Amino acid sequence: MKTSRVASYFRIPKLSYRVWRVWRRDEDVFMKTYKVNFIPSIVEPILYLVGLGFGLGGFVRPQEGLPYIVFIAPALVAASMMYSSFFECTYASFVRMYYQKTFDAIIATPISLEEVIAGEILWGATKSLINSTIVLGVISLFGLFSSSFFLLIPPLSFLVGLLFSAIAMCFTAITPNIDSFNYPSFLFITPMFILSGTFFSITSLPVQAQIVANVFFPLTHAVALTRALTVGRLSATLLLNLSWFLITTPFFFILSINLMKKRLIK
Amino acid sequence: MEREIFIRAENLTKIFGDLVAVGNINFQVFKGECFGFLGPNGAGKTTTMKMVHCVLPLTAGTLTVAGMDVTKQAREIKKMIGVVPQEDNLDPDFTVFHNLMVYARYFDIPKAEAHKRAEELLRFVQLEERRKVLIDQLSSGMKRRLILARALINEPQILILDEPTIGLDPQGRHLIWDKIRSLQKQGVTTVLTTHYMEEAAQLCDRIVIMDYGKIIEEGRPGDLIKKHVGEEVLEVAYDEGVLKFIREAFPDARLDVVSDRIQVFTNQPRGVFDEILKKFDLKAAMIRDANLEDVFLKLTGRRLRE
Numbered sequence: 344m345k346t347s348r349v350a351s352y353f354r355i356p357k358l359s360y361r362v363w364r365v366w367r368r369d370e371d372v373f374m375k376t377y378k379v380n381f382i383p384s385i386v387e388p389i390l391y392l393v394g395l396g397f398g399l400g401g402f403v404r405p406q407e408g409l410p411y412i413v414f415i416a417p418a419l420v421a422a423s424m425m426y427s428s429f430f431e432c433t434y435a436s437f438v439r440m441y442y443q444k445t446f447d448a449i450i451a452t453p454i455s456l457e458e459v460i461a462g463e464i465l466w467g468a469t470k471s472l473i474n475s476t477i478v479l480g481v482i483s484l485f486g487l488f489s490s491s492f493f494l495l496i497p498p499l500s501f502l503v504g505l506l507f508s509a510i511a512m513c514f515t516a517i518t519p520n521i522d523s524f525n526y527p528s529f530l531f532i533t534p535m536f537i538l539s540g541t542f543f544s545i546t547s548l549p550v551q552a553q554i555v556a557n558v559f560f561p562l563t564h565a566v567a568l569t570r571a572l573t574v575g576r577l578s579a580t581l582l583l584n585l586s587w588f589l590i591t592t593p594f595f596f597i598l599s600i601n602l603m604k605k606r607l608i609k
Numbered sequence: 610m611e612r613e614i615f616i617r618a619e620n621l622t623k624i625f626g627d628l629v630a631v632g633n634i635n636f637q638v639f640k641g642e643c644f645g646f647l648g649p650n651g652a653g654k655t656t657t658m659k660m661v662h663c664v665l666p667l668t669a670g671t672l673t674v675a676g677m678d679v680t681k682q683a684r685e686i687k688k689m690i691g692v693v694p695q696e697d698n699l700d701p702d703f704t705v706f707h708n709l710m711v712y713a714r715y716f717d718i719p720k721a722e723a724h725k726r727a728e729e730l731l732r733f734v735q736l737e738e739r740r741k742v743l744i745d746q747l748s749s750g751m752k753r754r755l756i757l758a759r760a761l762i763n764e765p766q767i768l769i770l771d772e773p774t775i776g777l778d779p780q781g782r783h784l785i786w787d788k789i790r791s792l793q794k795q796g797v798t799t800v801l802t803t804h805y806m807e808e809a810a811q812l813c814d815r816i817v818i819m820d821y822g823k824i825i826e827e828g829r830p831g832d833l834i835k836k837h838v839g840e841e842v843l844e845v846a847y848d849e850g851v852l853k854f855i856r857e858a859f860p861d862a863r864l865d866v867v868s869d870r871i872q873v874f875t876n877q878p879r880g881v882f883d884e885i886l887k888k889f890d891l892k893a894a895m896i897r898d899a900n901l902e903d904v905f906l907k908l909t910g911r912r913l914r915e
Contacts, residue, residue: 444698
């Protein structure tokens with residue numbers, strides 16, 4: 344009895360090409376307003392680079408053997424993957440689900456709820472790809488990337504975005520209201536932004552905090568991968584970082600769909 | 610003439626926690642007819658609709674649409690159904706026209722065909738001039754019309770209308786009724802819920818009245834009126850003497866005292882009240898045709914449900 348309850352959270356969803364119909368809907372909305380959508384992605388990294396990289400960076404000793412601005416540049420790209428996908432599948436998905444009743448409208452067609460949720464998550468991953476690629480482009484203009492492996496970052500950003508979208512969708516499935524997204528935002532996303540080896544090397548943290556950052560913070564692994572690709576420091580530990588995503592993503596993807604079904608199909 | 614049963618529910622049940630929303634109901638909808646669900650708020654009408662169009666799983670019983678089991682062939686069934694939900698769930702991120710195009714894509718309708726149908730449907734619901742307008746700039750009547758158009762984009766054989774004219778002014782309501790009638794002429798099977806008795810009387814071939822999750826009456830609107838409230842109703846201003854007099858004059862009539870009026874229902878044929886009115890001068894007396902609202906109130910009572 345007990346095992347079957349747990350199993351009910353991990354039923355493999357039945358998905359078809361119709362997932363892309365949902366993705367296309369979100370993409371259509373995005374393309375209508377793309378000019379406005381691009382502004383934050385362009386302005387924010389420049390502010391951080393100038394303020395922290397050039398400004399603060401003058402006082403900070405090199406981190407992991409890299410000049411400070413070179414150290415933080417890839418972290419800004421990784422953070423944009425996290426923010427764009429997480430917020431897409433929390434606030435934006437919640438608005439579509441709860442206020443706009445968009446999901447209700449779609450499931451009255453041959454598309455299933457499972458496909459709606461999967462489509463939303465794929466769109467969240469796409470937002471990660473779009474936004475982080477813009478950030479990547481902007482930062483590359485500063486000449487901070489010394490390896491052409493940085494061209495592998497866009498496909499990586501889709502994978503990273505997929506995980507953050509799936510985690511976000513789990514929160515969306517259980518949140519009582521839109522204000523409650525403050526909890527994951529301030530207790531999960533913000534700590535990650537600061538403590539995932541983004542603005543200083545993770546080795547400066549106490550050991551316990553290092554363990555937390557490595558075990559529970561996806562951003563730690565995203566930053567490690569992104570940084571390695573921008574400076575061309577390839578090593579076997581990157582495979583560990585990558586496997587972290589390959590293992591957790593299907594877990595949260597499937598969990599989020601089942602949680603959503605429990606929320607919306609009574 | 611043997612009529613094809615298009616929707617068949619047997620012992621259909623839906624339980625939410627410990628609330629029996631729909632308890633063991635049976636009904637059949639014939640192909641091409643307009644079938645109405647009436648009932649107070651919370652009677653189980655919308656829950657039943659949602660099971661028919663495969664977005665709510667059943668707790669028990671069987672439900673088939675066009676011979677297909679809703680629990681097994683949801684996708685196939687949804688392809689042939691158009692839904693006008695109670696709540697406006699148009700996509701506010703798109704214009705009127707784009708709403709139809711995006712919805713068509715959910716049904717895998719090729720773009721050129723979708724374009725053609727969207728144009729036709731906008732003409733059908735008289736919204737061609739609003740095609741480029743965003744949803745929140747539409748009046749509630751226009752929104753309902755657009756939802757109707759959206760429900761028709763897949764050329765459905767069954768149309769589910771959950772309170773199609775809720776919140777509309779008389780003009781808007783009549784326009785929707787005209788459209789529904791013209792769809793009926795084209796052979797579309799219609800299943801409708803409504804609070805407006807006039808709507809049910811105007812549109813429905815057959816109705817069921819639901820209360821507390823059960824079907825308590827079923828039949829043609831005219832037959833139900835005759836059966837439960839007769840042909841005519843006499844309404845008189847309340848007065849002890851008049852009440853006594855009516856009791857004597859119509860011993861088998863049913864009397865309803867509603868605030869300051871007496872309503873008199875009888876099974877006797879039309880004209881019976883005329884005699885009385887000629888003989889006696891009753892204060893503020895009025896004879897009117899019995900209607901579905903009388904039936905509804907008789908069967909479900911006057912108590913508020915919410």
